[in-house]
Amino acid sequence: MPLSPDQAAEITAQRAQTTPTRRVTSPGMEERLYTAHPVLDHGFVRVIDYMGDDAAICQAARVSYGKGTKSVSNDEGLIRYLMRHWHSTPFEMCEIKLHVKLPVFVARQWIRHRTANVNEYSARYSILDREFYIPAPDALAAQSTVNNQGRGELLEGEEAARVLEMLKSDAMRAYDHYEAMLSTEGQKGLARELARMNLPANIYTQWYWKVDLHNLFHFLRLRADVHAQYEIRVYAETICEIVADWVPAAFKAFEDYRMGGVNLSATALDCIRRMLKGEEVTQENSGMSKGEWREFEGVLGG
Template sequence: MTPEQKAEIEAARAQSHQTRRATAPGMETHLYTAYPVLDHGFIRVIDYMGDDSAITQAARVSYGRGTKAVSNDEGLIRYLMRHWHSTPFEMCEIKLHVKLPVFVARQWIRHRTANVNEYSARYSILDREFYIPAADDLAAQSTVNNQGRGAALSGEEAARVLDWLRDDATRAYDHYEAMISQDGQQGLARELARMNLPANIYTQWYWKVDLHNLFHFLRLRADAHAQMEIRVYAEAICAVVKDWVPFAYAAFEDYRLGGVSLSARGVECLRRMLAGEEVTQESSGMSKGEWREFMGVING
């Protein structure tokens, strides 16, 4: 972060406001703190609304007598999560400031149930900051998953790839600066010059989302199979959410992050196995891909 950004955050953290609205003590400690992610990125909480009690309050309004058998807030939240009730979780919202590489942002923005305002390279000049992976994070294409990584690159190949990433990013930015410069020339418009920038350059945005849709984002992006570069952002957000709504996060961790979903065919196969039958991929009625995923669930 720049000295100016750090000073702005320190000034914001130094302020305190009296309020009658509910606050979450755990979240208050996170407000305006920037948590580093990757080599130049970060997340920080700008604002939030609601807490665990906002979820249960909304649920009791919505479902009335049907929730009276659940005697406490934690139990009710677990019931709501277990039975896929979504609207009570929408009563909580969070607004984050995120700095991230453009290629991660393009993956992130596929989650369309949020409000986003991104730094504009039409009006402003992007900083000379690029994401360069650590050598340990360079990997070959997976041979079993078209979306994943395989074995790590090593030796001369890894060094060559890192050199190309640094050199190409630097060269593209040099040309970007040269194109927009008005020193002895008209200078190309910023909105056109930005097309030459690489996908590993950093951008920033404000991202506001309700808790229900945030949990959906985290379920996919904090998963071990998610791309590492977006997973580390999701994990940083998880640490914040855990302090903000501890009951809701514990239920989410139990039923979503740590839980599994089986198809009707998978349930049938599991019952056959528990009954002592030897079930194979051929007798399961599943495709090879389905069987591999099913066995991954069974064997852990």
């Protein structure tokens, strides 16, 4: 259960409050504020605060680039120009603060994006809840035979059942020992900062994560990609839905130029030019390695 009844009631109370303001607001984001969007079995993402909108991006761009933007007839066109030409600074004028509940092993992937401000729930001061991520059966897969950091075929039958049982029993046993070490009944009890070391990587943690839109787009480009690990990808996909309501023009440009676009090397671009001229181009005469050629064929749909 992502939220307790008390937490749900607190969010309802927050959403019932309204305050007059002179600052720019985004109608789509105002509807999202404080709402917890469920992710995985016990996780969620919710917006705590935000700054800016599509217009704020354009305002900053026109200050930064002056007369160079006068040929752009509208804000959406300007935003697409900025995205297309990798002018990232104006997107940094928008910020978002998220409250995220996620498994520790997902958090360790997430924290590699070092361009945000993070404050995590501290197990030195507080006791973690007995909540663990247990994959759904359709998320249990064998190691990929072609990708050292990916998944292959689904586990089935007795093997899948055995793996799920081990995940559940190991997590519960570790938490039982965690509670036993913390207990002060008939003993001193181990310090929380030490007892936490026994907990598994699938236990849930929480943090506040504040990031500007430019760096958020970089996070989403990598983590919402089909090749990203499923458990972090579903968080990224949820954030994509939120961002689409917050800055619709910027997100549309991001989808088009970053998520839906590709970067080609000079060699790959030369191969395309040769193909357009009618030349037969193969891996052997392309100047690419086998790996590069395979990826190039994937881009072309070959």
